[in-house]
Amino acid sequence: xxxxxRLGQAPAGFIIVAIVVIGALTAxxxxxxxxxxxxxxxxxxxxxxxHWFGLDELGRDILARVLLGARVSLMVGIVxxxxxxxxxxxxxxxxxxxxxxxxxxxxxxxxxxMAFPGMLLxxxxxxxxxxxxxxxxxxxxxxxxxxxxRLVRGQVLRAREFEYxxxxxxxxxxxxxxxIRHVLxxxxxxxxxxxxxxxxxxxxxEAALSFLGLGVQPPTPSWGTMINxxxxxxxxxxxxxxxxxxxLAIVVLxxxxxxxxxxxxxxxxxx
Amino acid sequence: MLRYCVRRVxxxxxxxxxxxxxxxxxxxxxxxxxxxxxxxxxxxxxDIAELRTSLGLDQPLLTQYLAFLRHAVTGDLGKSxxxxxPVTTMIIERIPATAELAFAAMVVAIVIALPLGIVAAVWRGxxxxxxxxxxxxxxxxxxxxxxxxxxxxxxxxxxGWLPVSGRGTLAHLVLPAFSLGLALAAIxxxxxxxxxxxxxxxxxxxxxRARGVSNAASITSHALRxxxxxxxxxxxxxxxxxxTGAVITETIFxxxxxxxxxxxxxxFRDYPMVQGCILLIAVTxxxxxxxxxxxxxxxxxxxxxx
Numbered sequence: 001x002x003x004x005x006r007l008g009q010a011p012a013g014f015i016i017v018a019i020v021v022i023g024a025l026t027a028x029x030x031x032x033x034x035x036x037x038x039x040x041x042x043x044x045x046x047x048x049x050x051h052w053f054g055l056d057e058l059g060r061d062i063l064a065r066v067l068l069g070a071r072v073s074l075m076v077g078i079v080x081x082x083x084x085x086x087x088x089x090x091x092x093x094x095x096x097x098x099x100x101x102x103x104x105x106x107x108x109x110x111x112x113x114m115a116f117p118g119m120l121l122x123x124x125x126x127x128x129x130x131x132x133x134x135x136x137x138x139x140x141x142x143x144x145x146x147x148x149x150r151l152v153r154g155q156v157l158r159a160r161e162f163e164y165x166x167x168x169x170x171x172x173x174x175x176x177x178x179x180i181r182h183v184l185x186x187x188x189x190x191x192x193x194x195x196x197x198x199x200x201x202x203x204x205x206e207a208a209l210s211f212l213g214l215g216v217q218p219p220t221p222s223w224g225t226m227i228n229x230x231x232x233x234x235x236x237x238x239x240x241x242x243x244x245x246x247x248l249a250i251v252v253l254x255x256x257x258x259x260x261x262x263x264x265x266x267x268x269x270x271x
Numbered sequence: 272m273l274r275y276c277v278r279r280v281x282x283x284x285x286x287x288x289x290x291x292x293x294x295x296x297x298x299x300x301x302x303x304x305x306x307x308x309x310x311x312x313x314x315x316x317x318d319i320a321e322l323r324t325s326l327g328l329d330q331p332l333l334t335q336y337l338a339f340l341r342h343a344v345t346g347d348l349g350k351s352x353x354x355x356x357p358v359t360t361m362i363i364e365r366i367p368a369t370a371e372l373a374f375a376a377m378v379v380a381i382v383i384a385l386p387l388g389i390v391a392a393v394w395r396g397x398x399x400x401x402x403x404x405x406x407x408x409x410x411x412x413x414x415x416x417x418x419x420x421x422x423x424x425x426x427x428x429x430x431g432w433l434p435v436s437g438r439g440t441l442a443h444l445v446l447p448a449f450s451l452g453l454a455l456a457a458i459x460x461x462x463x464x465x466x467x468x469x470x471x472x473x474x475x476x477x478x479x480r481a482r483g484v485s486n487a488a489s490i491t492s493h494a495l496r497x498x499x500x501x502x503x504x505x506x507x508x509x510x511x512x513x514x515t516g517a518v519i520t521e522t523i524f525x526x527x528x529x530x531x532x533x534x535x536x537x538x539f540r541d542y543p544m545v546q547g548c549i550l551l552i553a554v555t556x557x558x559x560x561x562x563x564x565x566x567x568x569x570x571x572x573x574x575x576x577x
Contacts (some may be wrong), residue, residue: 112289117511117556124549127537128300211416227417245417252414
C-alpha cells in the first residue's frame with residue numbers, strides 16, 4: 001500500500017483547511033464589506049446576493065465576521081498547539097530520557113492534570129483568570145501539553161534503547177545532543193498527527209469557551225461568541241447561528257480528516 | 272485480586288490530593304484580591320475585609336490549605352457567596368439532574384455507536400465502512416453548542432414535538448441527551464470498529480470459522496464478546512467527556528444540573544461554588560476511572576498480575 005493511498009481522507013482535509021486559511025487571510029480584500037460596518041435598518045436580514053450569509057443583530061455582514069472569526073480560531077489553534085507541542089516535547093523528553101525521580105514527579109503532575117475531564121480545567125482557569133483571548137490560550141496550553149508529553153515520553157522510552165542511540169553515546173555524544181539529534185526526532189511523526197488533531201480540539205475548545213462567555217469578548221468576532229449571540233434570534237434569524245457553526249464544524253472536520261489521514265500513513269495498522 | 276484493588280485505590284489517593292490542591296489554588300489565581308473581585312470595584316473596604324475573613328483568606332496559606340483539605344474530606348465546601356447556602360447542599364440538589372442527563376447521553380451514544388462500529392468493521396473497506404466512519408468523524412466535529420440549538424429549532428420550534436428547555440418529563444430529556452450523546456457516539460463507533468477489527472484478526476476467530484461456525488456467529492459469539500472488554504473501559508473513560516459536555520448542554524437547554532450551576536456561579540464570581548463544582552466533577556471522574564480499572568481487573572485477569 002502506498003503512502004498516497006494510506007493518506008485516506010487527508011487530501012480532503014487539506015483542501016478544507018487550505019480554503020479556510022486563504023479565506024481568513026484574504027478576507028479584507030475578498031469582501032467589499034468590513035466586519036465592523038453596521039447597517040442597522042437591515043439588521044437580522046437573511047442571506048441575499050449582496051450579503052451571502054445575511055446580517056447580524058447590528059446589521060454587520062456575517063460572512064465577513066465568519067472569515068475574521070476564522071483568523072481568531074486558527075491563531076488560537078496554532079499558538080495552543082505550538083506551545084503545547086514544544087512544552088510536551090521538552091517535558092516528555094526529559095521525563096522519558098532521564099527516568100527516575102524526575103520521571104516520577106512529572107508523572108504525578110500529569111496524573112493530576114489528567115484527572116480533570118477534558119475542558120473542565122480550562123473552564124476553571126478562565127473563570128478565575130477572567131475572560132480574554134490570552135487567558136483562553138493559556139488555559140488550553142496548560143491542559144494541552146500533557147497529551148504531547150505522554151506521547152513523547154513513550155517514544156523516548158523506546159528510542160533510548162535503540163542501537164544507534166547507544167552507538168552515539170559510545171562515540172562520546174553529550175546527553176543533550178543524543179536527546180535532540182537522535183531520540184526526540186523519533187517522536188516527530190506521531191507528534192505531527194497529535195498536533196493536527198490538537199488543532200481541531202483547540203479550535204473547538206476556544207469556540208466552546210467563547211460560547212460560554214469565557215473566551216473572546218465582543219466586538220471581536222469569534223465563532224463561539226457568534227453562535228451564542230445568535231441564540232437570542234433562533235426563531236427570527238437562525239442564520240446568525242447556522243453559518244458560524246457550519247464553518248466551525250467544517251474546519252474541525254478538515255483538521256480531523258487531515259489528522260486521521262496522517263495517522264493512517266504513520267501507523268497503517270490502525271487503518 | 273484484593274491486592275490489586277488495594278494497590279489501585281492507594282494509587283488514586285495522591286491524585287485526589289493533587290486534584291484538591293489544584294482546586295484550592297484556583298481562588299489564589301484570581302488576579303488581585305479575590306474578595307475585591309467577588310464584591311466588585313465599588314465595595315466598601317469593611318465588606319471586603321469581612322468577606323476575606325469569612326473565606327479564610329486572612330489566614331496563612333498553609334493554614335488555609337490544611338483547612339480546605341480537612342473540610343473537603345468531611346464534605347464541607349464552604350458557603351455560596353451568592354445564596355449563603357452550603358455549597359455541598361446546592362451541589363447535591365443538582366446531582367440527580369446531571370446524572371440523569373449523563374446516563375441518557377451514554378445510552379444514546381451506545382445505541383448509535385455499537386451497530387455503526389460493527390457494520391463498519393464487518394464490511395471493512397467498503398462504502399458502508401467509509402460512510403459510517405465519515406459520519407463518525409462528522410459527529411466528533413459538530414460542536415454540541417451548535418447542534419443543540421439546531422435540534423431545538425427543528426424538533427421544538429418547527430415540529431413542536433419536544434419541549435425546548437427545562438426538566439421534568441422524558442420528552443424534556445430527548446434533545447439534551449441527543450445533543451450530548453452524538454459526539455460520544457461518534458467516538459465510540461470508531462473505537463467499536465477498531466476493537467472488533469483487532470479481534471476479527473485473531474486466530475481463535477479463524478479457528479471458529481475453520482470449524483464451520485457461520486460468519487455471523489463467529490462475529491457475535493466470539494469476536495464481539497471479546498471486543499467488549501476494551502470498549503467498556505472506553506465507555507467509562509468517556510464519562511469525563513460527558514461531564515464536560517454537560518456543562519454546555521445544561522446551559523443551552525436550561526437543564527438544572529451541576530454544569531449550569533457552575534456557569535452561573537462563574538458569572539456571579541461565586542468562587543467557593545466554582546471550586547465545589549470543579550472538585551465534585553473531578554473527584555467523580557477519578558472515581559469512575561478507578562472503578563473502571565477495578566472492573567477491568569475483574570474482566571481480564573491478566574491485568575491483575577501485571
